[in-house]
Each structure stands twice: as C-alpha cells, then as structure tokens.
Amino acid sequence: MIWYPYTQMKTMEDPIEVTGAHGVILETSEGPLIDSISSWWSNDFGYAHPEITAAITEQAGRFSHVMLGGLTHAPVQRLAAKLEEWLPGDLNHSFFSDSGSVAVEVALKMALQYYMNRGIPGRTAVLSLEHSYHGDTFQAMKAGDDEDYHFVLEAYGPDPDFLHIPAQTEALEDAFARWHDRLNCFIVEPLIQGAGGMRMYDISFLQRARQLCDKYDVLLIFDEVAVGFGRTGHRFVSDLVLPDILVLGKALTGGYIGHAVTVSRDHVFDAFYDDDPDKALMHGPTFMGNPLAASAALKVIEIFDREDYMGKVRRIEEITRREMAGFRDPRIREIRIMGACVCIEVYDEKDLQDFPAFARERGVFNRPFLQYLYAMVPYVITEEQLVTVLNTMKEWFRR
Numbered sequence: 033m034i035w036y037p038y039t040q041m042k043t044m045e046d047p048i049e050v051t052g053a054h055g056v057i058l059e060t061s062e063g064p065l066i067d068s069i070s071s072w073w074s075n076d077f078g079y080a081h082p083e084i085t086a087a088i089t090e091q092a093g094r095f096s097h098v099m100l101g102g103l104t105h106a107p108v109q110r111l112a113a114k115l116e117e118w119l120p121g122d123l124n125h126s127f128f129s130d131s132g133s134v135a136v137e138v139a140l141k142m143a144l145q146y147y148m149n150r151g152i153p154g155r156t157a158v159l160s161l162e163h164s165y166h167g168d169t170f171q172a173m174k175a176g177d178d179e180d181y182h183f184v185l186e187a188y189g190p191d192p193d194f195l196h197i198p199a200q201t202e203a204l205e206d207a208f209a210r211w212h213d214r215l216n217c218f219i220v221e222p223l224i225q226g227a228g229g230m231r232m233y234d235i236s237f238l239q240r241a242r243q244l245c246d247k248y249d250v251l252l253i254f255d256e257v258a259v260g261f262g263r264t265g266h267r268f269v270s271d272l273v274l275p276d277i278l279v280l281g282k283a284l285t286g287g288y289i290g291h292a293v294t295v296s297r298d299h300v301f302d303a304f305y306d307d308d309p310d311k312a313l314m315h316g317p318t319f320m321g322n323p324l325a326a327s328a329a330l331k332v333i334e335i336f337d338r339e340d341y342m343g344k345v346r347r348i349e350e351i352t353r354r355e356m357a358g359f360r361d362p363r364i365r366e367i368r369i370m371g372a373c374v375c376i377e378v379y380d381e382k383d384l385q386d387f388p389a390f391a392r393e394r395g396v397f398n399r400p401f402l403q404y405l406y407a408m409v410p411y412v413i414t415e416e417q418l419v420t421v422l423n424t425m426k427e428w429f430r431r
C-alpha cells in the first residue's frame with residue numbers, strides 16, 4: 033500500500049484520484065478541480081503543456097538517463113550553459129540533484145567545506161530563520177524550523193551548530209555580532225517563508241544580510257526552491273540581492289519531473305578547484321542532471337521568457353489585491369499577498385477544518401495546513417478561474 037506524506041495513515045481521508053490534468057485543471061473522481069496549490073508550488077506552466085511534454089518525450093526517445101560520473105550529455109550541458117547566462121551575476125556553477133532537499137544538503141556541505149578548503153577552522157555553524165523550511169533530509173530539517181519536525185531535534189538533543197533567528201534586522205545584526213567567527217553560512221528562504229506559513233518580509237532584511245555576510249566572510253545561501261521563477265513577483269530574489277549560493281527546485285522543471293540545482297558563484301567554486309583531490313566536492317546523486325529533467329527545464333525557461341511569465345505573475349497579484357481588498361473576518365489574523373502567493377492566516381486552525389471539501393464542491397482543489405489557508409496558483413490561470421479560487425476562500429468565512 034502507499035504510505036502518504038505528512039499524514040496519519042490511520043485517520044487519513046481518502047485522497048482524490050486524478051485521472052487526467054490539463055492547464056490548471058485536475059480531472060478527478062469528483063469532477064474537474066482548479067488546482068490552487070500548483071502541485072506543491074511546482075507547476076507554474078499548467079498540466080500537459082504540449083511543448084514540455086514533447087521535450088521530455090523526444091529526449092526519452094534518445095535516452096532517459098545516464099550517470100553524470102565520467103559521462104555527460106547535451107541536455108545537461110545546455111541547461112548548465114543556459115543557467116549561467118540566465119541567472120544573475122556570476123552564479124555560474126550548477127550542481128544538479130534529484131530534489132530540493134538534496135540540493136540544500138549540497139549547499140550546506142559546500143558552505144562547510146568552503147572554509148575547510150581555505151584552511152579557516154571553526155566555521156561549523158549555520159544560521160537560519162525561525163519558521164524556515166529547507167527540506168526533509170536531516171541537515172535540511174535542522175536548518176529549517178518547522179514545528180512538525182522538532183521531534184527529530186529532540187531525539188538528537190539541541191545542536192548548537194544550527195542557530196535560528198527571527199526575520200528581523202536587529203536579530204540578524206545581533207547574531208552576526210555574536211557568532212560571526214563560527215558561521216559558515218546564513219541560509220534563508222528569500223522574501224516568502226513557504227512551509228513555515230507563507231511568512232513575508234522585506235527585501236531590506238536581505239540587503240542587510242548581504243552586507244553582514246560580506247563584512248564577516250560568511251556565505252549567503254538563498255533557498256529559492258519554492259519562490260524562484262517569479263512567485264514573489266520577482267523572477268528570482270537573487271536578481272535583487274546576489275547570494276553566494278542559490279538553490280532552485282520545484283518550478284525548475286515546471287512540476288513535470290523532480291529535479292533541483294545548487295548554483296554557486298565563482299569564488300565558491302574556486303575554493304574547490306585545486307590539484308588536491310581532497311578539496312573536491314564529494315557528492316553525486318544517482319539521478320543528477322537527468323536528461324529528461326534537463327530537457328524539461330530548458331523548455332520551461334524558454335517558455336517563461338517567451339511568454340512573459342513575469343507579466344502573468346503581476347496580473348495574478350493585481351487581481352488578488354483587488355479581490356481581497358476590504359475582506360476581513362474576526363477569525364482572520366492576517367491576509368498576506370506577495371506576487372502569486374496569497375495567505376489567509378487564522379487564529380485557530382480548527383477554523384480551516386473541512387475547507388478542502390467545501391472548496392471541492394466549488395470546483396477548487398486546496399489544502400490548508402495548520403492555521404494557513406493559501407493559494408499558489410499556476411501562472412497560466414485565467415482571471416475567471418483565479419476569482420473562483422479567491423471567492424471560494426472568502427465564501428468559507430461568510431457561510
């Protein structure tokens with residue numbers, strides 16, 4: 033039997049079976065549903081996109097996978113070259129992985145070894161944000177601060193090598209003043225903390241982080257696995273503040289096939305580039321650089337630029353602000369909107385129970401977690417479909 037994610041199998045409701053999907057529509061056993069979650073924030077381009085499907089199919093006709101150890105191939109070479117040209121600054125060196133969590137692990141490993149390779153001792157600590165989420169592998173979980181996972185930290189005892197601070201400039205300055213000579217990196221979900229509750233904060237926090245990282249020689253890592261490709265209203269937050277290492281996943285392959293990448297700037301790469309084999313990065317996921325995933329990613333980037341996807345994000349934000357204007361309810365703590373992300377935070381998570389069934393009756397697939405009711409719609413959604421999603425969220429409080 034299938035063991036489903038993040039769920040108590042004993043009390044789980046039956047999942048909805050998907051029999052087909054196209055555009056923003058999931059065809060299900062309960063009829064067509066508008067997907068307002070984009071398959072965990074990965075499908076910005078719509079389902080069964082003929083061009084992305086064709087890119088994968090064509091590559092599958094040639095070959096589906098070969099290892100990247102001692103071998104290489106055109107799709108992964110072209111993708112690395114495209115990312116080098118497309119990403120800001122000297123984010124030039126792409127290390128591919130099969131998932132976002134692994135790509136975060138690679139970034140954390142890189143940051144630790146960056147100082148070891150340069151002969152700088154004691155830089156073993158990682159700074160990250162309260163309520164952050166960086167994936168489900170253990171180091172990624174430690175960098176994160178999601179309450180669901182604290183049992184792991186409890187089991188292993190407090191680990192002083194992972195330090196969490198709130199997303200506030202004062203706390204940041206304080207952390208650097210106290211711990212700068214222990215830190216190898218500050219890892220952060222820029223502008224929107226996703227799984228921690230769609231918490232949004234100002235770019236000035238990241239600008240200050242960049243200054244402090246420069247001042248104290250600490251690597252700045254942006255985990256844009258959730259927010260890259262326009263979600264915040266910026267193509268990448270890295271376009272505004274340049275990190276030393278950037279992690280991308282989820283939308284990288286349009287939500288078609290799992291893949292992720294850890295992209296580093298020249299100075300990070302250079303610390304590993306040496307005659308000494310011990311200075312090499314010792315990592316290599318089996319499916320890294322998978323040709324099907326690389327072909328999907330190349331097509332996704334082409335469509336993103338050609339069809340002005342940033343324009344689509346701006347339109348989604350405008351419509352969302354218009355529809356949510358003036359909407360209030362005493363049960364609601366805060367409504368947050370940034371780019372193509374909207375979150376209604378309630379005081380009591382019980383007030384969101386049964387929302388999924390309510391939404392399905394109105395033709396919408398949604399899945400709140402804890403006290404967060406949110407939508408991260410595919411960018412190809414029509415105005416009418418988006419209004420349906422937002423109205424469904426509002427109507428829930430007007431019942």
Ligand SMILES: *Cc1c(COP(=O)(O)O)cnc(C)c1O
Pocket residue numbers: 130131132133134136165166167168221226227255256257258281282292
């Ligand atoms: C989803 C997510 C990850 C983990 O990606 P997976 O592909 O699920 O392993 C890491 N960081 C952030 C910010 C995410 O949202």
